[in-house]
Amino acid sequence: MKKPKYQIIIDFIKEKISKGEWAIGSQIPSQRHLAKMFGVNRSTIITALEELMADGLIEGIAGKGTVVTNNTWTLMGNHFSTNWNRNVTQGIHKPSVSTVQEINEAESDNRFIQLSKGELSPELFPLKEMQEIIQKVSNQLTPFGYEEPKGNRKLRQTISSYLKERGVRVSPPSILVVSGALQALHLISIGLLKEKSTVFLEEPSYLYSLSVFQSAGMDLDGLPMDNKGVKVDSIFQTKETGRNILYTIPTFHNPTGILMEESRREELMEYCIREQIPVIEDDVYRDLWMDNVPPEPLKARDRHGNVLYIGSLSKTLSPGLRIGWIVGPESVIDRLADLKMQLDYGSSTLSQLTAEMWLSSGMYEHHLENVRKQLRIRRKKAIDTLDKYLGFYATWDIPEGGFFIWIKINYSFKVKKLFEKALSKGIVINPGSIYKEQTGQFIRLSYGFASLDEIEKGIFELSEIIKNNKVELKY
Incomplete structure (x- = not known):
């Protein structure tokens, strides 16, 4: 008999906890993240989390989200587990800010339109040449x-x-x-x-x-x-x-x-x-x-x-x-x-x-010639699409090189809200706040990684988010 979806989620979380992958004190993924992971609505996630809370495995804590409070061993007797969560916050090296962590996670998901990545598209990767060079290196090894x-x-x-x-x-x-x-x-x-x-x-x-x-x-x-x-x-x-x-x-x-x-x-x-x-x-x-x-x-x-x-x-x-x-x-x-x-x-x-x-x-210089040619095409696609869909809502300069267009969004709209809405629609952009831009009105858009179709679709969707959420994006 096929298990209900909420039970599959419960079993998944219990397994993570029992293996120590989600240790006591760890914050579990958000409801939104779990819903996307399992392809269900949030009500299914809530049902699963409520049962886990009733079992004493997790607990909602104000300001921290939902955290692991026990595992199967501690529930079975007088066992004590290390609370690694305390150590996580005590390391010398500071963590990335939460927005950067969210971007890093989204950039590893190929279902998203990546208008954030500062790297070349797989379409521009010189696979044949790389295979040839690695073969030569191997032969001379x-x-x-x-x-x-x-x-x-x-x-x-x-x-x-x-x-x-x-x-x-x-x-x-x-x-x-x-x-x-x-x-x-x-x-x-x-x-x-x-x-x-x-x-x-x-x-x-x-x-x-x-x-x-x-x-x-x-x-x-x-x-x-x-x-x-x-x-x-x-x-x-x-x-x-x-x-x-x-x-x-x-x-x-x-x-x-x-x-x-x-x-x-x-x-x-x-x-x-x-x-x-x-x-x-x-x-x-x-x-x-x-x-x-x-x-x-x-x-x-x-x-x-x-x-x-x-x-x-x-x-x-x-x-x-x-x-x-x-x-x-x-x-x-x-x-x-x-x-x-x-x-x-x-x-x-x-x-x-x-x-x-x-x-x-000499292959590197030849590769660069092709990269520059393709970046010109990508830059033109991005600028033309921005002109078409975002000209009324934003301003920008045309870059002479690199991957990035630095876009100033109209003061009527809050970029943080735009970032969150775009992410929920499967589009990753970089808000200027992670670079300590003070006005809160800039985004960094990359044309280096996404395909031409994705560049157009992503910019169009950004314009639709602004058009359809004007009130929400203002506050």
Whole structure:
């Protein structure tokens, strides 16, 4: 006899609890999430939860949702279980804000229209070429173990040549291979900065959606921007020399897409050198230009070792490779290499060999030509659709590169409500609040991942949400 749906849900939750996967003190998924998971309405979920509450397994707690209060062992006798929920809140590293966690979860669900993802669509993944390169790597493979602390020597030499073409002259000993740009930021935060240092950064900024620097005990100080980049005259040192650093994304900024102009780059470098403020330049979007080659990196102007330069293949080729790099003075790279060895003993050898062959074979540059062509098509689709459906409700600038359109929604509507409504309709967007945008009227829309049809459908649905929920979105 087929079990009723509410009983299937009860059995599922009991199994999770009995295995310790949902430990005592854990918050169980929301009713909305469970309803979507099992394809039922919320009344079925409520029936199941009420029975579990009657059994003494879960309890609704104000401000915390529904949490596990017992398991089968504690109910059977005088047994005590560790309440891991207490430990979850005591770790040194801060959790992501709840909205970011919600976005991360939705981005792993391929049923959603992903207008949030900052990565290339699977449609643009060079599968045939990747298979060819991996086959070549496999054919040339010899027994391998841990790489050098700074990374595979041949890859670092190839990165040196690659950067020279982009204006950055650096030798392999000044390059550290890392597992993506995020690891680079983590290494810098724990290895180079004093506690209570100040990190200057653009506001809004991608860094606000991360907790990497705050968890290391740093203060974030936002700097205003205009359409030329960060406003240099807004930087004020509030602490002694050695307790300030600037983090910037000058080329196709995340989330705004702004390209810092040449004169602003010169002004920024002059100021930071004069005031002895070291710079972290995040340049992972550089190769995604569509209209014109962008100005040279800040690092190309650096004659004093003042700039730590971060690059990556995650945005242009594949995030799955987990290959990026940091460029800086040798003493700094030595320090960060030692830290990386302590953390993971080096990035994957296979990934490093694959990345080296991509960069040295000429296939990477050929791939970039196709990516730029396809991004132009996607950008045009997004802009044309925005003009058609959202022109009355929002404004935006056309980006010259990268994935993102920074959209200002009419003040009549609250973006947080729009985000929630869109998510309930299967559309993921990034509200500006996760980047510490102060007005609460911006969203970041990505045209890099979703298909052309999904871009049009997603933007159309956003306009319909605004049209049909005007009263609700205002309050």
